[in-house]
Amino acid sequence: MVKFFTFVAVWLLLLPNLRAEAAHEGASHEEKEEAFNAGEIIVEHITNAYEWHICSWKGKHVSIPLPVILIESGKLHVFSSAHFHHGHESYQGFAIWHEDGMKKGRIVKVDEQGNRVENKTLIDISITKNVLSLFMGLALILVIFISMAKGYAKRGVAAPKGIARAVEPLILFVRDDIARPAIGAKNERYLPFLLTVFFFIFFNNLLGLIPFFPGGANLTGNISATLVLALFTFIITNVSANKNYWKHIVNTPGVPWWLKIPLPIMPVVEFVGVLTKPIVLTIRLFANISAGHIICLGFISLIFIFGKMSPVAGYGVSAVSVFFYIFISLLELLVAFIQAFVFTLLSAIYIGMAIEEHHHEVSEEVH
Numbered sequence: 001m002v003k004f005f006t007f008v009a010v011w012l013l014l015l016p017n018l019r020a021e022a023a024h025e026g027a028s029h030e031e032k033e034e035a036f037n038a039g040e041i042i043v044e045h046i047t048n049a050y051e052w053h054i055c056s057w058k059g060k061h062v063s064i065p066l067p068v069i070l071i072e073s074g075k076l077h078v079f080s081s082a083h084f085h086h087g088h089e090s091y092q093g094f095a096i097w098h099e100d101g102m103k104k105g106r107i108v109k110v111d112e113q114g115n116r117v118e119n120k121t122l123i124d125i126s127i128t129k130n131v132l133s134l135f136m137g138l139a140l141i142l143v144i145f146i147s148m149a150k151g152y153a154k155r156g157v158a159a160p161k162g163i164a165r166a167v168e169p170l171i172l173f174v175r176d177d178i179a180r181p182a183i184g185a186k187n188e189r190y191l192p193f194l195l196t197v198f199f200f201i202f203f204n205n206l207l208g209l210i211p212f213f214p215g216g217a218n219l220t221g222n223i224s225a226t227l228v229l230a231l232f233t234f235i236i237t238n239v240s241a242n243k244n245y246w247k248h249i250v251n252t253p254g255v256p257w258w259l260k261i262p263l264p265i266m267p268v269v270e271f272v273g274v275l276t277k278p279i280v281l282t283i284r285l286f287a288n289i290s291a292g293h294i295i296c297l298g299f300i301s302l303i304f305i306f307g308k309m310s311p312v313a314g315y316g317v318s319a320v321s322v323f324f325y326i327f328i329s330l331l332e333l334l335v336a337f338i339q340a341f342v343f344t345l346l347s348a349i350y351i352g353m354a355i356e357e358h359h360h361e362v363s364e365e366v367h
Contacts, residue, residue: 038298038301038304038305041297041301042294042297042298042301045216045218045293045297046218046221046290046293046294046297047105047218048105048128048129048130048218048222049105049128049129050066050068050081050084050087050096050107050126050128050129051063051064051065051066051081051082051084051086051129052064052066052129052132052213052217054212054213061086063086064213065080065081065082066080066081066126066127066128066129066132067079067080067081067126067127068080068081068083068084068094068107068126069124069125069126069127070094070107070122070123070124070125070126071122071123071125072109072119072121072122072123073121074121077092077094079091079092081126084096090110090114093109093110093111094107094108094109094110095107095108095110095114096108097116099116103116106124107122107124107126108122109122129217130217130218130219130222130225132217133204133207133208133214133217133219134204134219134225136207136214137200137203137204137207137219138200140203140207141199141200141203144163144167145167145199147162147163147164148160148163148164148167148168151164152164170198170199170202171195174191174194174195174198174344175188175191175195178194178198178341178344178345178348179191179194179348182345182348182349182351182352183348183351183352183355184352187351187352187355190236190240190348190351193232193236193347194344194347194348197229197232197233197340197343197344197347198340198341198343198344199340200229201220201229201285201339201340201343201344202336202337202340204219204220205220205289205335205336205337205339205340206333206336207219208220208221208289208293208336209329209332209333209336218289218290218293220285220286220289220339221286221289221290221292221293222286223282223283223286226281226282226283226285226286227278227282229281229282229285229343230277230278230279230281230282231278233277233278233281233346233347233350233351234277234278236351237277237347237350237351237353237354238274238354240351240354240355241354241355242354242355242356242357244356244357245353245354245355245356248270249267249270249271249274250267250270251267252266252267252270277346277350280346281343281346281347284339284342284343285339285342285343288335288339289335289339292328292331292332292335295328296325296328296329296332299321299324299325299328300321300325302317302320302321303317303318303321
């Protein structure tokens with residue numbers, strides 16, 4: 001039932017927006033036929049933005065403007081994204097670029113005619129939708145765990161209460177089923193990092209499934225966010241690595257000498273493997289979370305696509321779309337946990353491989 005109301009909420013948020021776009025295109029039949037573009041709407045909802053769009057009501061966009069912070073040639077520019085009027089106007093020589101290319105959807109320098117001016121000194125540190133979602137996710141984590149810490153300080157060894165009753169099993173799960181098997185009980189100094197990564201990804205995955213403010217941002221489906229998380233794992237892994245780890249990379253044991261000399265084939269392969277580990281972490285989390293959002297929005301879009309063909313077809317497809325949307329949404333709840341688990345598990349495995357002590361093995365057998 002909760003998922004049904006979630007679907008209805010998303011549908012109601014999209015419907016006025018689609019009508020507004022149709023009216024904006026013009027009164028002609030050809031323009032109305034091109035009013036709905038499923039691809040553009042899906043991309044708009046999963047990508048980052050300089051404002052938090054809430055809905056469209058009577059042809060007007062309702063959104064939360066966010067701070068724009070730019071540094072150009074050492075000069076600081078701070079203003080509200082509301083001055084861009086939903087990306088349709090420029091302000092102080094800056095505008096949101098809508099043309100295809102690397103700069104699409106980002107703020108660029110423009111002249112009086114609205115043409116882009118190349119400016120390599122422009123630094124954008126604005127508080128975007130994903131950044132605000134990041135702050136809210138961190139605030140949620142701090143509130144939960146600080147309140148839990150205060151509760152434990154008061155109760156001592158007594159059974160947990162409230163939110164701690166739900167969160168404590170997850171903490172024990174990360175410690176007993178991820179950290180200790182991968183890095184060992186003697187190396188629990190890495191446990192705070194693994195817990196932070198797990199709950200950061202898990203909570204932000206759940207927030208991303210909420211279709212209205214303060215949820216709906218695709219933070220863990222943003223490749224920049226997942227890349228930063230993967231880089232933390234990469235840095236910790238390689239800084240903590242012992243001599244035995246690097247020896248296995250430079251001089252891999254059990255490999256014929258002709259794969260090492262004169263061409264260092266195996267060392268190159270091993271070094272490439274070190275670099276591909278953070279790439280694997282980045283793409284796995286980014287792709288799985290983004291795919292879930294795209295599939296859910298795709299089922300919603302089917303209603304409007306078939307509705308343009310025929311109202312009867314639109315109503316008929318609605319039942320199928322509702323069913324599959326609920327199914328995928330329930331699956332996404334599971335994926336939210338699985339992706340946090342997989343990212344944390346792989347991070348623990350990489351760290352465990354880097355700090356593993358060398359064990360001497362008997363190489364001779366008695367016949």
